[in-house]
Amino acid sequence: MEYSEEELLELLNQVIHKNVSYESTSVTYEKAQVLMDGILYHVEECFTEKEKLWTKTTPLEVLYHQGIEMTKEKVYQAKEIYLKVLEDFQDYHVRNYRDTVVKGMPGFFVRYDLIYEPQNHILTLDYPVLFPTQEKRGVDLILDYMENIQIEKEFLEHFPPEAVMQVLEETVRDYKNNYMDNITYAVLRQALFCMIAGKSVEALQITEGDKEEVQEFFLEDGKEKGIFKAVKLLEIMEQRMSLKEGYFTSYAPEFYFRLLS
Amino acid sequence: MEIKDLTGLSLVTKKKEVHDLMERNADTGRFQLVLSEKEALQLVESKNQTLRMYKRIELGESILGSLVEAFCDSQYINQSSYLETLTELQELFYLYKNECMDQISDEELLCFMREQYDEICCGDLDYLGGTCLARFAEAVKAGWKESDETRREKYEKLSTEKRWDKDVYLSVVKELFW
Numbered sequence: 449m450e451y452s453e454e455e456l457l458e459l460l461n462q463v464i465h466k467n468v469s470y471e472s473t474s475v476t477y478e479k480a481q482v483l484m485d486g487i488l489y490h491v492e493e494c495f496t497e498k499e500k501l502w503t504k505t506t507p508l509e510v511l512y513h514q515g516i517e518m519t520k521e522k523v524y525q526a527k528e529i530y531l532k533v534l535e536d537f538q539d540y541h542v543r544n545y546r547d548t549v550v551k552g553m554p555g556f557f558v559r560y561d562l563i564y565e566p567q568n569h570i571l572t573l574d575y576p577v578l579f580p581t582q583e584k585r586g587v588d589l590i591l592d593y594m595e596n597i598q599i600e601k602e603f604l605e606h607f608p609p610e611a612v613m614q615v616l617e618e619t620v621r622d623y624k625n626n627y628m629d630n631i632t633y634a635v636l637r638q639a640l641f642c643m644i645a646g647k648s649v650e651a652l653q654i655t656e657g658d659k660e661e662v663q664e665f666f667l668e669d670g671k672e673k674g675i676f677k678a679v680k681l682l683e684i685m686e687q688r689m690s691l692k693e694g695y696f697t698s699y700a701p702e703f704y705f706r707l708l709s
Numbered sequence: 710m711e712i713k714d715l716t717g718l719s720l721v722t723k724k725k726e727v728h729d730l731m732e733r734n735a736d737t738g739r740f741q742l743v744l745s746e747k748e749a750l751q752l753v754e755s756k757n758q759t760l761r762m763y764k765r766i767e768l769g770e771s772i773l774g775s776l777v778e779a780f781c782d783s784q785y786i787n788q789s790s791y792l793e794t795l796t797e798l799q800e801l802f803y804l805y806k807n808e809c810m811d812q813i814s815d816e817e818l819l820c821f822m823r824e825q826y827d828e829i830c831c832g833d834l835d836y837l838g839g840t841c842l843a844r845f846a847e848a849v850k851a852g853w854k855e856s857d858e859t860r861r862e863k864y865e866k867l868s869t870e871k872r873w874d875k876d877v878y879l880s881v882v883k884e885l886f887w
Contacts, residue, residue: 457768460768461768461769464768465769468811471814471815471816472806472811472814472815473767473769473770473771473772473775473815474760474765474766474767474772474803474806475765475766475811476764476765476766476807476811477764477765477766478764479811480766
């Protein structure tokens, strides 16, 4: 989609005036840049939709307002997921997890400037999900993040909380305050070790002997075969636990490399 | 897209800005203040230069019309210094829009500038810029969310000069001549 600089200027002018409530005839470059980025964010929303909502002749202003509506819809979706995640939320006493999801996330819904600064997602999202979504911004990032948190929460709910906490305890000393990694990764790794060692996956318990068995499982494999094995194991787990198809298997390469390091 | 790519553009052409300023002569003429076309163009170009200097962008209506309207009936402006004064005033305007971090509207800033220019600075632009507006900016930054009254209180607290008023004047006259 191409639009003229004049069209963009005209729209920017309108947005600036609304933003300053018609009380200023000028703004700083910085402010204008933020507002222009906001306009482009909304316009680009129209390009991400599967259904074509525009033609080559669609005026920029129409795309802009359409984009605002789509951004608004995403905020509602993110909030819906967030409320669902909060139901029976188990933080496993991990402070970073709790602070980010329970305490931090409401700040987004309160302070997010949907109209003028939609690209600013405000939060630092200190708790990492399995697949960090760094390229995205604004509500796109938050929506992605919450969807991932939801998928991972559903995975973790397959295990008794005590078992999860035991795994974390064995991973980091004083895990409640110091565990900054993704909880799913630690549990996923342990669950796969249990699968390889033929132990109960839900119990998440393996012995030193089991660990040796796991090492032997990958020992003579090259990178390709090792990743292939990881993919297969994760596929089995996804099927058995009715997890979101493809979410955990796509983590296989990273899982394999972290396993070796 | 970078905003600096747009700073050379404007929705209002220079020609239109000059024309709008010339039209203001009909009102300012009552106070014996008029801008020639050449002077109007100089003023517009100064304004654009100031905007670039202070990294601000103005896409539509210019501030110059409001500036002329706000100051044209000041007793401290005359024809010989009209252009120079307007040039300096618009520089001060944009400087203090930045210093006040855009927490104040154009109208409020112009209103304050005019009031101080006449009542306190007696037409001294250096005093207006270096003292009154500097204090005003501090007061705005400290108390924008509060009422006008609170902002004035904060401004007065920052004020260190004794202001000339009738009682002060009379007491000095008595000292000198009695």
